[in-house]
Structure formats: C-alpha cells, structure tokens
Amino acid sequence: xxxxxxxxxxxxxxxxxxxxxxxxxxxxxxxxxxxxxxxxxxxxxxxxxxxxxxxxxxxxxxxxxxxxxxxxxxxxxxxxxxxxxxxxxxxxxxxxxxxxxxxxxxxxxxxxxxxxxxxxxxxxxxxxxxxxxxxxxxxxxxxxxxxxxxxxxxxxxxxxxxxxxxxxxxxxxxxxxxxxxxxxxxxxxxxxxxxxxxxxxxxxxxxxxxxxxxxxxxxxxxxxxxxxxxxxxxxxxxxxxxxxxxxxxxxxxxxxxxxxxxxxxxxxxxxxxxxxxxxxxxxxxxxxxxxxxxxxxxxxxxxxxxxxxxxxxxxxxxxxxxxxx
Amino acid sequence: xxxxxxxxxxxxxxxxxxxxxxxxxxxxxxxxxxxxxxxxxxxxxxxxxxxxxxxxxxxxxxxxxxxxxxxxxxxxxxxxxxxxxxxxxxxxxxxxxxxxxxxxxxxxxxxxxxxxxxxxxxxxxxxxxxxxxxxxxxxxxxxxxxxxxxxxxxxxxxxxxxxxxxxxxxxxxxxxxxxxxxxxxxxxxxxxxxxxxxxxxxxxxxxxxxxxxxxxxxxxxxxxxxxxxxxxxxxxxxxxxxxxxxxxxxxxxxxxxxxx
Amino acid sequence: xxxxxxxxxxxxxxxxxxxxxxxxxxxxxxxxxxxxxxxxxxxxxxxxxxxxxxxxxxxxxxxxxxxxxxxxxxxxxxxxxxxxxxxxxxxxxxxxxxxxxxxxxxxxxxxxxxxxxxxxxxxxxxxxxxxxxxxxxxxxxxxxxxxxxxxxxxxxxxxxxxxxxxxxxxxxxxxxxxxxxxxxxxxxxxxxxxxxxxxxxxxxxxxxxxxxxxxxxxxxxxxxxxxxxxxxxxxxxxxxxxxxxxxxxxxxxxxxxxxxxxxxxxxxxxxxxxxxxxxxxxxxxxxxxxxxxxxxxxx
Ligand SMILES: Nc1ncnc2c1ncn2[C@@H]1O[C@H](COP(=O)(O)OP(=O)(O)O)[C@@H](O)[C@H]1O
Ligand SMILES: [Mg+2]
Numbered sequence: 001x002x003x004x005x006x007x008x009x010x011x012x013x014x015x016x017x018x019x020x021x022x023x024x025x026x027x028x029x030x031x032x033x034x035x036x037x038x039x040x041x042x043x044x045x046x047x048x049x050x051x052x053x054x055x056x057x058x059x060x061x062x063x064x065x066x067x068x069x070x071x072x073x074x075x076x077x078x079x080x081x082x083x084x085x086x087x088x089x090x091x092x093x094x095x096x097x098x099x100x101x102x103x104x105x106x107x108x109x110x111x112x113x114x115x116x117x118x119x120x121x122x123x124x125x126x127x128x129x130x131x132x133x134x135x136x137x138x139x140x141x142x143x144x145x146x147x148x149x150x151x152x153x154x155x156x157x158x159x160x161x162x163x164x165x166x167x168x169x170x171x172x173x174x175x176x177x178x179x180x181x182x183x184x185x186x187x188x189x190x191x192x193x194x195x196x197x198x199x200x201x202x203x204x205x206x207x208x209x210x211x212x213x214x215x216x217x218x219x220x221x222x223x224x225x226x227x228x229x230x231x232x233x234x235x236x237x238x239x240x241x242x243x244x245x246x247x248x249x250x251x252x253x254x255x256x257x258x259x260x261x262x263x264x265x266x267x268x269x270x271x272x273x274x275x276x277x278x279x280x281x282x283x284x285x286x287x288x289x290x291x292x293x294x295x296x297x298x299x300x301x302x303x304x305x306x307x308x309x310x311x312x313x314x315x316x317x318x319x320x321x322x323x324x325x
Numbered sequence: 326x327x328x329x330x331x332x333x334x335x336x337x338x339x340x341x342x343x344x345x346x347x348x349x350x351x352x353x354x355x356x357x358x359x360x361x362x363x364x365x366x367x368x369x370x371x372x373x374x375x376x377x378x379x380x381x382x383x384x385x386x387x388x389x390x391x392x393x394x395x396x397x398x399x400x401x402x403x404x405x406x407x408x409x410x411x412x413x414x415x416x417x418x419x420x421x422x423x424x425x426x427x428x429x430x431x432x433x434x435x436x437x438x439x440x441x442x443x444x445x446x447x448x449x450x451x452x453x454x455x456x457x458x459x460x461x462x463x464x465x466x467x468x469x470x471x472x473x474x475x476x477x478x479x480x481x482x483x484x485x486x487x488x489x490x491x492x493x494x495x496x497x498x499x500x501x502x503x504x505x506x507x508x509x510x511x512x513x514x515x516x517x518x519x520x521x522x523x524x525x526x527x528x529x530x531x532x533x534x535x536x537x538x539x540x541x542x543x544x545x546x547x548x549x550x551x552x553x554x555x556x557x558x559x560x561x562x563x564x565x566x567x568x569x570x571x572x573x574x575x576x577x578x579x580x581x582x583x584x585x
Numbered sequence: 586x587x588x589x590x591x592x593x594x595x596x597x598x599x600x601x602x603x604x605x606x607x608x609x610x611x612x613x614x615x616x617x618x619x620x621x622x623x624x625x626x627x628x629x630x631x632x633x634x635x636x637x638x639x640x641x642x643x644x645x646x647x648x649x650x651x652x653x654x655x656x657x658x659x660x661x662x663x664x665x666x667x668x669x670x671x672x673x674x675x676x677x678x679x680x681x682x683x684x685x686x687x688x689x690x691x692x693x694x695x696x697x698x699x700x701x702x703x704x705x706x707x708x709x710x711x712x713x714x715x716x717x718x719x720x721x722x723x724x725x726x727x728x729x730x731x732x733x734x735x736x737x738x739x740x741x742x743x744x745x746x747x748x749x750x751x752x753x754x755x756x757x758x759x760x761x762x763x764x765x766x767x768x769x770x771x772x773x774x775x776x777x778x779x780x781x782x783x784x785x786x787x788x789x790x791x792x793x794x795x796x797x798x799x800x801x802x803x804x805x806x807x808x809x810x811x812x813x814x815x816x817x818x819x820x821x822x823x824x825x826x827x828x829x830x831x832x833x834x835x836x837x838x839x840x841x842x843x844x845x846x847x848x849x850x851x852x853x854x855x856x857x858x859x860x861x862x863x864x865x866x867x868x869x870x871x872x873x874x875x876x877x878x879x880x881x882x883x884x
Contacts, residue, residue, distance in 0.1 A: 243698075
C-alpha cells in the first residue's frame with residue numbers, strides 16, 4: 001500500500017466511524033458500537049502482552065481494578081469521573097508494576113497458569129471484600145461520566161475517543177523501535193538480551209501499559225453498564241480477550257481488532273442463547289488452535305497467496321507466543 | 326603493561342554436583358584473537374555464558390577494560406562493548422538479514438521510550454545513523470546480496486556469518502563466538518575464518534570457540550585448551566599443540582605415548 | 586492473635602478433629618485422582634488439559650442418573666458410570682485431543698475451548714440447579730468421641746483402592762511401563778518400539794477414568810451441577826504445580842498437602858481463607874520453583 005492509499009483508507013474509516021451512528025436511530029446498534037469500542041481497548045492491550053510472548057489469563061483482573069477504583073472514587077469519595085478514571089487506570093498500572101517483574105520471569109505454560117490463578121485470586125478478593133465491593137451482589141446505580149452520556153450515541157463517541165487513543169498507542173508502540181525490540185524478544189529472548197535489549201524491563205513496561213489500558217476499559221465499562229459485579233471480571237472474560245486475539249491472529253494488531261468485532265457481534269446476534277454462544281466460542285477456540293493457529297489474519301494471507309498464485313509468497317512464520325522455550 | 330581488554334580471574338560454575346567450569350583464568354588484549362578448544366562437554370559454552378552474563382558464576386571475576394563487570398546482565402555488557410554469538414540459535418530465523426542486523430544494532434538504534442514513541446529528531450537521527458551502519462556491516466561481511474532474504478532461507482554458512490553480524494552491528498570492542506564453524510563445509514569454514522580476520526582488522530578482539538584444531542591454530546594468536554571445566558594449557562598455538570596433556574585429551578593416551 | 590489461637594482451638598475438639606481428618610483424607614484422595622490424570626496427560630502427551638474438570642462433571646452426572654433414574658445400586662452404578670464416561674470420551678480423544686498432542690501451547694487454549702463447550706453443553710442439557718446423589722449410607726461410625734459418617738468412609742476406601750490400582754497398573758503392567766517410558770522421552774520410547782498412538786489412547790482412558798471417578802465421589806459429597814468441574818480443575822492445577830508438572834509422586838504429594846490444608850484451615854478459618862492460602866502458596870512457589878516440589882527443571 002502506498003502512502004496515499006493508506007491515507008485514503010484512514011480518512012474513509014474515520015468518516016465511517018464518526019458518521020454511522022447518525023444513519024440509524026436503533027439504540028441497540030449504538031449499544032453494540034459502544035461495546036465494540038470498549039472491547040477493542042482490552043483486546044488490543046492484551047495483544048501487546050501477547051506480542052512479547054506471554055499469554056495472560058488475568059487481564060480481567062486489571063479491568064476490575066480499573067472499574068472498582070474508578071467507581072469507588074466517584075461514588076464513595078464523591079469525586080468527578082475524570083479523577084475516577086485516572087485512579088482506576090493508575091490502580092491497574094500500579095498492580096501491574098508490582099506483579100509484572102515477578103511473573104514476567106516465567107515462561108510459557110507457567111505464565112499462563114500463574115495468571116489464571118492470579119485472576120481467580122482477584123475475583124475471590126472482590127467477592128470476599130463485601131464492605132468495599134458489595135461482594136457478589138456488586139454495586140448498583142453507578143453514575144455516568146456526565147449526564148450527557150446517558151445517551152448511548154453520546155457514550156459511543158466517548159468510547160470511540162478512548163478506543164482510538166488506546167489502539168493508536170498500541171499501534172504506535174508496535175511500529176516504533178520499541179516494537180522492533182518486542183519482536184526480537186518474541187522471536188528469541190536470549191538473542192535479544194545479548195543484542196542489548198533489556199528484556200525484563202521492556203516486558204514490564206509493556207505489561208504496565210497494557211494493564212493500565214485494561215483498567216481504563218474497566219472504568220469506562222462500569223460507568224456505561226451502571227452496575228458492577230465480580231462476574232464481569234471472571235476468568236471467562238479474560239479468556240474471551242485471549243479468544244479475540246487467537247481467532248483474529250496473534251501476529252498482528254489487526255487480528256485483535258477483528259477478533260474484538262467478531263466476539264462482540266456474535267453474542268449480540270445470538271442474544272437469548274447465551275449457552276449456545278459459549279459453546280460456539282469454545283468450538284471456534286478449539287478449531288482455531290487445532291487447525292489454524294495463525295487465526296483469521298493468517299488464513300486471509302494464505303488465501304491471498306493462493307489467489308495471487310506466486311510460488312514465493314512465503315508467509316512469515318506464525319507467532320507462537322508462549323511456545324518460546 | 327596496559328590493562329587487558331578482557332580479563333577473567335578464577336571463574337567457576339557448578340551445576341548441582343557438576344563442576345562445569347573450574348578456576349578458569351585468561352586475558353584478551355585489544356585486537357587479539359584467542360581460541361578456546363576442548364572436547365564436547367568441556368565447559369566452553371558455559372565459560373562464554375559466564376563472561377557474557379547469561380548465567381552468573383559461582384565464583385571468580387570478570388574485568389572489562391579493568392572494570393569489574395562480574396554478574397552484569399548481557400544487555401548491560403553489550404552497552405560496554407562485549408557481545409557474543411550462540412552455538413545453536415544464532416539468528417532471528419523468520420526475519421530478513423537487514424532486520425536481523427537492525428535488531429542487533431539495538432543499542433545504537435534505541436533513543437529511549439518516549440523518543441521512539443514520538444519519533445523525535447533524535448530518534449530519526451539515530452535511525453539514519455543505524456541504517457548506514459547496518460549497510461556498512463552488510464558490506465564488509467558480504468551480506469548485501471542477501472539483505473532482503475529471510476534468514477532461515479539462507480545456507481547454513483551464511484547464517485553463521487549473519488549471526489556474527491548481529492553481534493557486530495552493536496559496534497562491540499570484543500566478540501565471543503561459540504562454535505562459528507560447527508557443521509560447516511571446508512569452504513564455508515574458510516569463509517568464516519577470513520571474516521573473523523576482517524573483524525580483527527577492524528580493531529575488534531575475538532574469542533572463538535571450536536573443536537576443530539586446524540581452524541583454531543590457523544586463526545588464533547593464542548589458544549586455551551579446556552577439558553572437564555579446567556584449563557589444560559594456554560599459549561601460542563604451536564606450543565600448545567606440542568603439549569602432551571593436550572594430545573592426551575584429544576587423541577587418547579595411547580597416541581601420546583607413541584609420540585614420545 | 587488471640588482470635589487466631591481461639592480459632593485454632595476448635596481443632597482440639599475430638600468431634601471436629603475427626604471430621605477434619607476424614608475430610609482431609611477424602612479431599613486429598615479426590616484431588617490426587619484428578620491431578621494424576623492431569624499430570625499423566627501433560628507428562629506423556631504435553632497436553633495441558635483445561636477441560637479436565639469437565640470429565641469429573643460428566644462422571645458425576647453419569648453416577649447421578651444411574652442411581653437416581655435407573656435406581657441401580659451404587660456399587661454397580663459407580664464403576665459403570667465411570668467406565669462408561671471414560672469409554673465415551675475416547676470419541677473426544679479422536680475428535681479433539683489428538684490434534685493437540687505434543688503441542689503444549691495450542692492445547693492450553695484449544696482445550697479451554699473444549700472446557701467451555703462441555704460446561705455450557707451441560708447447562709443446556711441439565712440446567713444449572715444442583716442435584717444430590719443419594720447417600721450410600723446414613724450410618725455413622727463412632728471411634729471414641731470421633732464420629733465418622735460411613736458415607737465418607739466409603740468415599741475414602743474407594744479412592745484409596747483406585748489409587749492403589751493405578752499404582753499397580755503403572756508399576757507392573759506392560760502398558761504402564763510403556764507409559765512411563767513415553768513420559769520420560771517420547772522419541773526414545775518410539776525408537777524402542779513403543780506404539781505411541783496406542784499409549785496415548787491408554788493414558789487418555791486412564792486419565793479420564795480417574796477424573797470421572799473423582800467427580801462421582803465429589804458429587805456424592807457435595808452436589809452435582811454443570812459447574813462441578815471448575816473447582817476440581819482449579820485444584821488439579823494447584824496440586825500439579827505444587828508437586829511438579831508431569832510428576833506422578835508430585836501429584837500424590839501435592840494432593841495430600843492441598844487436601845489437608847483445605848480441611849484444617851477451612852475448618853478453623855473458613856473456606857475463603859484456605860483458598861487464599863493455597864493460591865498464595867502456589868503463586869509463590871511458581872515464582873521461585875516453577876517446576877514444583879518433586880518436578881525437575883527443564884533444560
Ligand atoms: N544449564 C545447565 N545446567 C546443568 N548442567 C549444564 C548446564 N549447562 C551446561 N551443563 C553441563 O556442563 C558441562 C559443560 O557443558 P558446555 O559448557 O555446554 O560444554 P561445551 O560447550 O564445551 O561442549 C556439560 O556436562 C553440560 O551437561
Ligand atoms: Mg558448547
């Protein structure tokens with residue numbers, strides 16, 4: 001793609017994202033729009049972590065810190081939403097800075113297991129800490145960031161702005177020299193370290209940024225849903241974010257975004273069939289990992305290579321996060 | 326006498342009950358090529374790992390330019406000008422030669438997190454400088470032809486040279502090469518040997534590991550022979566070759582007796 | 586501090602103590618049953634079976650239906666259900682598991698998918714409400730001041746019998762020997778004439794058998810629901826990490842540690858405290874000794 005076509009596509013996408021809510025008055029579609037934008041924040045931030053070779057199964061725990069941090073700041077301390085958002089995001093970042101240097105030393109399966117357990121600990125802590133979090137009943141009547149945002153269309157623009165910020169930040173990081181170092185880490189940790197990349201420090205930086213973004217999503221989600229319960233942050237939610245990355249394809253940020261759109265649309269289409277929806281997710285997860293570990297992106301690449309039928313169209317090897325041992 | 330560029334003192338490493346490296350001492354001067362030979366399992370790779378900070382020694386010291394750098398992390402040592410290559414995985418297999426070298430040049434390329442994020446003038450300048458430097462490294466290693474080839478598609482000998490290139494891209498003062506010619510044909514071996522000489526001509530000191538006697542004696546100013554983690558002999562290639570203990574370790578006791 | 590001591594004092598009451606011991610043994614035995622299968626699949630096929638708990642769930646439902654709907658006596662229903670589930674699961678082995686052999690990372694995520702399918706398939710089929718398996722016996726045994734429900738005793742005896750049978754199988758049969766060889770090093774085992782495809786099937790069958798048995802016993806003690814598998818799975822993780830992934834003695838040690846911790850701490854300080862404690866210990870262990878108490882580090 002040349003610079004000009006890229007800009008054309010970018011402008012086109014921006015126009016579509018801004019204009020479409022006015023083409024319909026269907027509140028439900030606006031609602032789906034909000035969910036896609038917020039979910040894209042979580043999926044793309046998790047993508048950053050995956051790109052350093054770690055699959056985290058506790059991303060929802062950081063959302064929980066963001067959500068409870070923000071909601072408690074606003075509801076218990078009576079402070080305005082922007083401060084709540086900052087507190088929530090900061091709390092998630094602080095948690096990441098605390099556990100990151102410890103867990104990021106673990107490789108592959110051990111990292112998956114420890115994050116899985118850690119996510120469960122955070123969920124249990126929320127359920128047990130009734131005085132602060134309302135336990136498993138959760139917190140009701142969470143106020144919107146501002147009365148304007150009681151309108152779903154208005155909230156869509158708020159979510160859009162944050163999503164553009166988050167996804168843009170992720171894309172910028174991946175495109176920078178820092179991103180090049182991340183790729184080096186994923187492809188060969190020891191070789192990267194011996195080429196001068198401070199591997200652990202970089203992984204921790206990525207982890208903090210990604211978890212802060214997850215906290216941000218948690219806060220925005222809580223003030224949108226107006227209720228907050230531990231079930232919003234269970235292992236299944238973390239897993240869904242992994243699913244998005246897996247079905248989209250783990251080697252590119254686009255994969256996470258495609259996965260996020262897909263995973264939000266599918267349940268909305270299957271509304272009222274919650275169980276079937278989970279079963280379908282499960283089947284997708286199984287089938288992708290068994291037969292197409294490169295995800296949709298990789299499949300598209302292969303189809304494209306087949307169509308253009310160039311014999312040398314060798315796709316780059318799959319990003320096998322966690323398999324680096 | 327000036328301080329040696331690299332000085333190892335009484336370096337030791339135990340893995341549980343196994344003494345992998347024991348009381349190893351050696352020095353490398355500027356522009357010197359030191360060869361380390363020894364049979365499989367002699368502790369050569371472990372010695373390189375200890376010096377390059379990949380693992381921490383049980384005891385002993387490492388000095389770089391007179392400065393104690395024992396136990397420093399590999400990326401810190403790269404900053405101080407010490408790089409190494411690996412015996413097995415020497416390159417980023419899925420990336421092009423150019424990309425491999427850029428990754429190797431990380432310390433010249435990376436201007437700091439915020440600078441690279443906002444692509445400041447400083448970042449752009451560093452990038453321009455690195456691109457030129459990488460081109461130069463490709464030129465003198467004869468890798469230009471392969472610049473846009475994916476590393477895994479290259480012949481093994483070229484991959485080994487690329488592995489050295491990744492280290493050299495960081496502008497080191499000393500490079501440690503772990504078996505750079507293992508598994509190569511005679512022709513490829515000669516190519517690597519000539520490349521190592523070029524490296525030295527650039528003013529870079531080299532420590533090279535192998536168990537190919539001829540390759541090492543051809544190339545090195547001094548040779549260190551290891552067996553079972555210990556130094557057997559150290560000195561000029563000719564003297565070391567004549568050493569009975571070395572012949573015993575290499576060719577067996579009977580051969581050593583016959584020579585006497 | 587005082588409160589801490591007074592809570593510990595509860596344990597000195599003989600009735601409570603008896604319960605704690607019986608609980609400790611039965612929990613340990615169940616955890617070991619689940620963890621053994623889990624560690625077997627990991628050790629031999631390099632598969633991290635995130636769906637392992639669901640086979641416990643299936644075992645419990647089979648037991649439930651056979652006793653409750655068909656009115657089979659439990660002595661027949663239990664082995665029939667367990668073997669039935671393990672045999673039926675061979676279909677899943679063919680459909681799902683075989684794609685993930687020796688592909689550790691893909692297996693983790695892919696089998697999380699199977700986990701979801703089985704849980705929510707179960708919800709569709711059985712709803713989420715909890716069912717109770719009728720007690721095998723209402724009697725109690727009095728040993729001095731200690732009261733032991735016969736029901737619990739049966740669970741303990743069956744679990745210990747299964748563990749002994751497993752031990753004999755793995756130590757003294759050809760298949761067991763081949764399995765241990767494959768767990769050491771698949772490639773070498775293959776060159777020595779071990780038919781890995783067959784061994785994988787046997788190992789899978791045994792692993793599911795143990796999980797289904799654990800689930801049936803669990804369902805007998807607590808209740809049966811499609812979410813039954815979640816706790817055993819979590820516990821299998823903890824046990825296997827404690828003991829060392831792939832290590833069979835490790836699974837036994839880890840299961841005993843976890844079962845007694847849960848029984849003692851749970852009785853004195855509540856279920857939440859014991860959960861936090863065991864999770865905390867495992868997280869700390871993962872950081873400092875990820876290969877577990879009895880495992881060996883890789884490389
Ligand atoms: N990380 C390690 N853990 C345990 N033992 C090791 C480790 N690395 C090397 N060894 C042992 O140390 C000895 C020396 O190995 P190495 O340095 O690789 O020898 P060489 O490179 O000379 O062939 C060998 O016996 C090897 O098995
Ligand atoms: Mg070696």
